[in-house]
Amino acid sequence: MADSICRALRDGALEGELAPALTLKDSINSPFGFHAFAHVLMQLSSNILAGKSQSRGLVLLAFSRSPAYYLELLKKSGGNVGSSEKWIQILDCYTDPLGWKERFTGGEKISNVHQEVSNLSHLCTNVRDMDNLFSSIITLGKAGFVGEGTVRFCVAIDSVTDMLRHSSTSAVAGLLSNFRSNDKVSSTFWLVHEDLHEEKVIAALEYMSSMVATVEPLTPSPYVCESSLNTPYLEHSSTKGRFHVRIKRRNGRVRVICENFKVEQSGIKFTSISSEDAVVNQGLVPKVQFNLQLSEKEQIDRARVVLPFEHQGNGKPIQIYDGRRSLTDSKDDDKPLSTSEKSKDEGAGKGEIIYFRDSEDEMPDSDEDPDDDLDI
Amino acid sequence: MSRMTSNLLDEAIGLDDSTSLSPLVGRLLLVEDCVETSGAFVLHHLLKRAFSSPHSSNAVIFIAFSQSFVHYERVLRKLGCNLAAQRDSHRFFFLDMLTVGCSDRSGKETGEGVLVGLYCKIQRAVSALIQENKRHVTIVIDDIPLLEVAANGSSNHVLDFLHYCHTLTSEIGGSIIALSHEDVYLDIERPLILQMEYLADVLIKVGPLATGIAKDVHGQLTVLNKPVGGLEENLRNRVHNFQFYIKENVPFWLLTRRSCPTSSIY
Numbered sequence: 001m002a003d004s005i006c007r008a009l010r011d012g013a014l015e016g017e018l019a020p021a022l023t024l025k026d027s028i029n030s031p032f033g034f035h036a037f038a039h040v041l042m043q044l045s046s047n048i049l050a051g052k053s054q055s056r057g058l059v060l061l062a063f064s065r066s067p068a069y070y071l072e073l074l075k076k077s078g079g080n081v082g083s084s085e086k087w088i089q090i091l092d093c094y095t096d097p098l099g100w101k102e103r104f105t106g107g108e109k110i111s112n113v114h115q116e117v118s119n120l121s122h123l124c125t126n127v128r129d130m131d132n133l134f135s136s137i138i139t140l141g142k143a144g145f146v147g148e149g150t151v152r153f154c155v156a157i158d159s160v161t162d163m164l165r166h167s168s169t170s171a172v173a174g175l176l177s178n179f180r181s182n183d184k185v186s187s188t189f190w191l192v193h194e195d196l197h198e199e200k201v202i203a204a205l206e207y208m209s210s211m212v213a214t215v216e217p218l219t220p221s222p223y224v225c226e227s228s229l230n231t232p233y234l235e236h237s238s239t240k241g242r243f244h245v246r247i248k249r250r251n252g253r254v255r256v257i258c259e260n261f262k263v264e265q266s267g268i269k270f271t272s273i274s275s276e277d278a279v280v281n282q283g284l285v286p287k288v289q290f291n292l293q294l295s296e297k298e299q300i301d302r303a304r305v306v307l308p309f310e311h312q313g314n315g316k317p318i319q320i321y322d323g324r325r326s327l328t329d330s331k332d333d334d335k336p337l338s339t340s341e342k343s344k345d346e347g348a349g350k351g352e353i354i355y356f357r358d359s360e361d362e363m364p365d366s367d368e369d370p371d372d373d374l375d376i
Numbered sequence: 377m378s379r380m381t382s383n384l385l386d387e388a389i390g391l392d393d394s395t396s397l398s399p400l401v402g403r404l405l406l407v408e409d410c411v412e413t414s415g416a417f418v419l420h421h422l423l424k425r426a427f428s429s430p431h432s433s434n435a436v437i438f439i440a441f442s443q444s445f446v447h448y449e450r451v452l453r454k455l456g457c458n459l460a461a462q463r464d465s466h467r468f469f470f471l472d473m474l475t476v477g478c479s480d481r482s483g484k485e486t487g488e489g490v491l492v493g494l495y496c497k498i499q500r501a502v503s504a505l506i507q508e509n510k511r512h513v514t515i516v517i518d519d520i521p522l523l524e525v526a527a528n529g530s531s532n533h534v535l536d537f538l539h540y541c542h543t544l545t546s547e548i549g550g551s552i553i554a555l556s557h558e559d560v561y562l563d564i565e566r567p568l569i570l571q572m573e574y575l576a577d578v579l580i581k582v583g584p585l586a587t588g589i590a591k592d593v594h595g596q597l598t599v600l601n602k603p604v605g606g607l608e609e610n611l612r613n614r615v616h617n618f619q620f621y622i623k624e625n626v627p628f629w630l631l632t633r634r635s636c637p638t639s640s641i642y
Binding site: 031196 | 492495496499532535536539540543546547570571573574602
């Protein structure tokens, strides 16, 4: 159902409503949040390129990867980044987030980045100033693709964790909520590493988003065992995991979806859990020599068996077989002893219970207490 | 024997891959050790490896907070590598930070100022190396907790510094190797080390033998290769686990206990 979050981001905001927002979060046990982020980014960009989405462009705040990396990524997925119509703008908070390089070079720009990259990316040298960040994003969006009327654009942030390192929670929350309420923003999504922040910070981010997607390991692993070198790393080594999505609809309904994912060379792949479980269930019965299950014929035969006393009250004489040849059956001496219905033989398919007494020593079935004569 | 066995670590990191020129390009390699078992030998091994490789474009910028140049020179000489000669041929830049902390305490320089100054030195060295056409620059940091001390205990500044080093290496195609101590951060709730583990592409954990003290085994090593980004061609997400024995600073890898691709675990 990763599709459904991509669809929600594609469809964008309604007039007068907050823009849909997606929080992607991961933890060190399953650090594939960026893969999911790249997946959403590529889906959205292909929608934008195809003209299917509400937004006409995308502004990306690059904190953890360089703009060159993103352009490479988008090219790989078939995105037409070099086209004359600029549909993506990158605010480069990666190269020089605190202005150290600027301070060192005295303002002059030394860069050997590709022309194509420098066309689309805009350097930000003070990421601590949230107001400045906000205004430059809106400017980029407006100048880049928002021409006239109600054209909107998307905002993607690849690491809220880095933003939170540079400024306070309230400033970051303010920025994010400003995006959502801006009438030029169609939708917004961001990535955060869950275990690097306090719970209240994560909760604040989740409150501000209409969708929350969590990247989890398949089995919840205790990362607490510090002493052991091995156990957590088995978890680490897995490229599989679970993708947990919570979507809050405008009408108040909350939908929770869970999916499995696997990180492959080409990117992240999502599979629904039910189809995988079916495969697992088939192979779940252990392979043993014994026949643990009944065949269809055996089940039918079993259903036909009339248990003792089951026929009582059907208008037939009640006969309790006590294991001996009873007087009424004496005429059928030559026949094997069985429940007396055998002689009536109502259908060839009738089930029966065959029982022979082992010897005369065996007590006949009766309701009497065999130890009745004991004087206790 | 030594040549064959020491390939265990190289293999785990991916250095044995002869097809690519430098498999660590743009990557961050984090070595985590603890009090019982020092992981410094991994740094020494990688240092030697950088100089013994046939590519003359390799160069190392060494940021030393914990030991002096003489120490590293002695150790590397045991391993058959002359650091002084490498320094003279401008392949080895040694930034001695042992005394920096002391001198700056008296001055008014802030933690950030120290690291900005250090970063400027690195960038200057890198530009000089690029002019000499040595593009495979490895930045080695020994070690992170002492870097944090130099930054007046601000882990944020350490992360900023690492980020800047990362931008530098990703631009020119170099790599970063950092040593950190795991047990220094044991009690802190959201430690620096966890953030560094997010940044790291290759994580090497050095610890004592899990089953107890043994005469012939000095410790064990867990190497974790993360799959990076989604761009990389070969997806190496593998855990390698093996034990080592150190004789006069020369590590011998004993045996591979577990070296399995993901699929066999699940």
